[in-house]
Amino acid sequence: MSLLKSGVIASTIWILGLSVLILVAQPARAIPPFARQTGLACEACHTLPPELTPFGRRFKLNGYTLTTRAPLVNDINDNKDNTLWLTDLPGIAVLAQLNYSHYNRAPPDTGQPYPAHAQSDTYQFPDQFSLAYAGAVSDRVGAWMQLTYNGQSGTVGVDNIDIRYADHTLDNQWLWGITANNYLTFQDVWNGIGSYTIPNFNTVSLYNNGVAGAGTTGPILNALGPGVVGGIGAYVFWNDSLYFEVSEYHSAVAGGASPVVDSVSLAANGGAVDRFAPYARIAYERDWGYHSAEVGASALYVHWIPSVGYISAQQQAAAALTGNAYTPGQTFNPGAVERYTDLSVDWQYQYNGQHNIFGLLGHVTHERQQNSSQLVAATFTGASSPIYTNPTDTLTQFLITGEYFRDRHYGGLVSFTRTTGTNDPLANGGNGSPANQYETFELDYVPWLNVRFLLQYDVYQVVANNQSPFNLSNANFPNSPGFTNIRAGNNNTWVFGLWMDY
């Protein structure tokens, strides 16, 4: 039996199995660790996970500590302050995402003289599988610490971490906290921007066979995640409405023997934050009746050392020993950086009624990227290749999502994303455009609050240069005669997904 046939049969059995599950499913309470700790069902904190309700936002801002369970072990000092506060339940969560994708068109194998019989289907089983600790560490400290197997990379690694201390006045007029996390925006409690932007399942990924760096271009705000940065921030939430946060992020490269940013870590991570990256966030939320509305803004400034062409002092020394010394003009070290300034506006409206849930959310992010002269073609003097055409590039991303769910059992969403920016042929290939435009259509079925099936269709109008084999500049595959009529729509993708946690 061919692998293709066995894959189809396996998929059929899996889908049939899920169908049986759907048919026998009865509503039940969700039991992930936050629910175990608080005694609250998922709907207290989520419209549908991971989107938060006003209550869920306050649970997170209060450091994941809300509980009505008495501590199993407790010690206090003479002032009756807690010195040890251990819950009787370790908040262990298991999270899994499965994903079956069907691409509109399979590209040929560009390494062959003739079109190969490539599949246009991909089965990620699992897409992600995570173990996490989630919940109170003490009466004022809580954490979300996640270890994930990533189906695409085939590796297990440290994923999202957010450790918080939070407290508030008796009348809740002032709430304040400190967050230490490894993913810029993971600490945010609204869903119009950042790591929990809706749509959240299967963040759009283009068919990237044979193309380095494929994917939809976006601002660096979305890219400072686990294994790249670590940060600490302080926040206040005043009068249950006004949120203000300042954070700073450092390079926190995973896998290195030391925290030093060197050529090895740069090559492994595609670059690194130089010194510190300050981030400020302000948001205003007003809740009335069944309604909740938020408008916010954020600012991020990053010195980024690119990995391309970087030659470390150690490498220079090693090269000198072999008689192949680099001259200072041949290296980018230490002054070659990309300086990013990201300014964003985000919004979220939520109607959380007895049966109906509506949402309208999104953001606009404008990024200004200034490239050191060592990286730009016109001013480049080294022996390696420059990587930018322009000393200054800009990028603007606009995303808006509308969603509707009925009784937290059925629903769907429509999302539109458009990215534009300055043309930089060296950075982006082709005519240099970083543009992309696509929509996501999603139908959801939620038999249990912690199990979600979804059918998603991603539709592309613009995929520019080097972001996919099917892009504006790739009129034909040169090694595949007859493989013509390349267009952005070739990237259109059906996704059947399963998300669950327990």
Add this chain to the structure above:
Amino acid sequence: MNKLTTRSLLGAAIALACTVVGGTARAADISLPPDPSQMPARQLVSYVCARCHGYSGNGVSVSPLIPILAGQNPIYISETLKALRQHGRADPHARAFMWGISNKLSDEEIQGLADYFGKLPAVGGHPSNNPALAAKGKEIYENGVAEPRVIKCIECHGEVGAGTNNVPRLAGQHPGYLALQLHYYHTKLRENKLMNRNVANITDDQIAAVVEYISTLSGVEPPETSDTSSPTNDNSSR
């Protein structure tokens, strides 16, 4: 962003943080209220109840699906919390929210919470935007429906909707919450022999009407029969 702007942002943040930490005491450090016995209840309210039932501890919820507790009859609060703790009240929202929250409450804590919320200034009613519907609701509230039979509300909940003892105050309550509870009683998703029987035949239109009328009630007894022990934020012109 230039360095000056970055410094300005950081400076503003530090200044704000100093203002917060220096000018506001932690919850545990706040001076005791006049009645020290309220402290445990006040802390419970601050850390738990206030998340839904009014963030400042005023017992006035924002979501119409969550009841206003300010000025509610303490005996009703106490009995309801005990019923929730024992899973005796089992409507969908009770299961999702209050079963877990009430799970570890002691009798003393429940009594403290009931007293706390009972003493808070109650919310009054407001004039109806639909007088015709309110008039229809008034008829049901005061006289019930003959056929198919719906029992009049006034008999237990009183002329002004103040309730008594274990009969809940209805005046000032979110209309959405009242409608939801009537639906639960009607469908027996919330079990209470008396209320299940009283509204067994009620229709959606009748629920809408009676809720519209209840939203106009002040909760304040007329002067000749007044019980002024419970202060009220009344803005009704009933």
